[in-house]
Amino acid sequence: MSKGLTSREEDYSQWYNELVGKADMAEHSAVRGCMVIKPYGYAIWENMQAALDKMFKDTGHSNAYFPLFIPKSFFSKEASHVEGFATECAVVTHYRLKNDGNGNIIVDEDAKLEEELIVRPTSETIIWNTYKGWIQSYRDLPILVNQWANVVRWEMRTRLFLRTAEFLWQEGHTAHASSQEAIEETERMLEVYADFAENWMALPVVRGKKTANERFAGALDTYCIEALMQDGKALQAGTSHFLGQNFAKAFDVKFTSKEGKLDYVWATSWGVSTRLIGALIMAHSDDSGLILPPKLAPIQVVIVPIYRSDEELDKISAIAKELAAELKLKNISVKYDDRDTLRPGFKFAEYEMKGVPVRLAIGGRDLENGTIEIARRDTKEKQTISRDGLVLHIEELLVDIQNSIFKKALNFREENTREANSYEEFKELLDTKAGFISAHWDGTPETEKQIKDETKATIRCIPLNNKLENGHCIVTGNPSTQRVLFARAY
């Protein structure tokens, strides 16, 4: 462990960058915009994947795999899609290198592709081109498929996990016989994401719909979950799109209904990415390092021995190993750190930085008294307790930590969601308190754009089940029937 972190108050952005490095989560690679996800960061992603994958399968989905490359012409087939994705993408033009005779490796111009290939930024086009071959009749529907994959969207300004050229994600792509069924699927998967965010990531989210301006390129409706970070900026944590018949029309995918009628197929797509790791870090962590919800922590409990002699260490190790075995039986992941090259204080700081939810320490006095020191990472509270009943105590503590950090984040969000009733008030709130601002808007893209240009705040969503309330747009004064949620966002 090197020195501590820049504090959040001093420089939130710097705090985040240092934390990602010092907690051994990820680093920039030699390839501009691409990150290396280090083992500790990747272990969190694996835990996220396992939980999400089970939720997808429990709702009837299967995984499959589609090509990394998409023929350039596919992008032009859905008009709004090409505008959204063709502009910043990695283009494969050749399929061979050669030695130029002077010892330099160069691109072989004889191996130029007839049609360029795009590294997928998202897979609607290649998947709907494939679905065409899979669908003839209503009997072939629904298709409920998900893909775990890497995607590339060229980015000049990158931040680890939050915005990188290559990132990992899952993308669900479903095909349905009716509009209603597709909308139900879109909403079902939004709820899966909200459930995951709240019950696994301990991250409270607002469920809502995007405005037309903020929709996915090619969608009729984009649903999203929005979370609030500690600096008062919002982060979109997942999206679920109702694509209507746009991609079916673009790729000519029709089916014969039960009634014998030919119609285009209805589509959804939905995705979350390694960006969630960025959200997890920013939502909960403090100036000492990561705070991880126990359900996603790679190490849930760490045991550190404090000893003055080899004899003492042997006795402590015997207790630690027995305890570790008992915890493992309860499916609690535990690490016993008996490295003899590092002081306990150094190890304490390291596990604080890495956000291990529960730390146990066993010293000479504990040996005499049959006790153990137990510290929780979120509140840093320490207690010396009897080893009797310890496993049960830890099980309960892990549940308590999971709930506590959710409640803390929820309180933070509630305290930082404010109503603004004039544009002045809106701007002042943005600059002094940030957070979510609930305000009336006249429903036009023009006003939305004006607000964005003038304040950098965007409409994060129109919350689902929004309460109807007559009011006036904060900018134009035109009538409005509901408030929408604004924020500056990642």
Add this chain to the structure above:
Amino acid sequence: MSKGLTSREEDYSQWYNELVGKADMAEHSAVRGCMVIKPYGYAIWENMQAALDKMFKDTGHSNAYFPLFIPKSFFSKEASHVEGFATECAVVTHYRLKNDGNGNIIVDEDAKLEEELIVRPTSETIIWNTYKGWIQSYRDLPILVNQWANVVRWEMRTRLFLRTAEFLWQEGHTAHASSQEAIEETERMLEVYADFAENWMALPVVRGKKTANERFAGALDTYCIEALMQDGKALQAGTSHFLGQNFAKAFDVKFTSKEGKLDYVWATSWGVSTRLIGALIMAHSDDSGLILPPKLAPIQVVIVPIYRSDEELDKISAIAKELAAELKLKNISVKYDDRDTLRPGFKFAEYEMKGVPVRLAIGGRDLENGTIEIARRDTKEKQTISRDGLVLHIEELLVDIQNSIFKKALNFREENTREANSYEEFKELLDTKAGFISAHWDGTPETEKQIKDETKATIRCIPLNNKLENGHCIVTGNPSTQRVLFARAY
């Protein structure tokens, strides 16, 4: 289900292609050389991944993720590596498309990369460039990291699973403080692969070393496992490479030893890919379709109702659902197929095609007698047995099937491994019986190449623990101390 398969005897290659399609495993995509892995095929890969991933973690490895792209210059840093991989690869040259004003999407020449990026064909270079930042002293070693990823090697002639431009794989990349430790790791991971092949895939393999000609580009030693397919051709099912200090030297990765000496780091890499699915198909399946080892089968047991009335179906369904629940409690994956649009005979053929190991059928007479019909896919044996004790019977049957198909494949390999003591005999065996041929070779790359050019047979490996035996090279007559294993191969 459409018509049956071309028989293996008639056209083995055609049989394979049809089987991959009819069992719903994979298909060619619109992108030349890239496949779509369909849900049923992908479910097999997920089972393989889960088993392998656990084995990797049990041997101390963690997963991480490195960039998809590799700067062109990295390839030139390890001389033999560039020859092996630079020739057929996907090259990214631009990072933007644009509209040409006439409604066509074209590559934006203003967005040309200064240095081309190669889509990884394998990740030694980008990983060793990263490890340079991770390693200073022996305390940072070993690094035991694995990556699950997609890779691209441009291929003109492709076959689903066996040879495709893009494929999925895992690649382990480890760093060690001594040559001996790296060699031990190389051998350990070869044994993990052999264990997986034999005990999960039911695929007997020969463990061996490649000759210098057949080594991985950049390795000092390549270990491999080789399996025999039903047409008598060999298939390399996994490789584990001892890389010496080649990549550490290419990327200047040094460490300070315990004794304070500066030295280059020792490396290994090892990988298996979706090619294993091709091996699985070709090793066990028959003219009715797939035969899957129960440990990797997505569906282990299917239950099909045979009924003449809704009332009968209700009674059968009650039994089937109870039975399915009991099987699930034993972690047996089970599907109850009560689709009412298809006849039982059609379903039987479909599950035969898909290689479901155990099929249960329940009919009217079974209702009366308290019985059930149980059929095993591998031998097609059918039995009518009492429903009492059925779950235990199925558990035992799944174990028996797993063992039986391994033994069958092992017998096949033993019957098809022959010694040749002259080049004449060698060539005749190749053309009449194929299989593995064990023969003396003088140890020179020239003779190896001559045999390959003249017969298309390659040295698959020098088996580990090979028995020493004085003899004469079948081509040159020069003295030899051991036989090596030849075959034509996939």
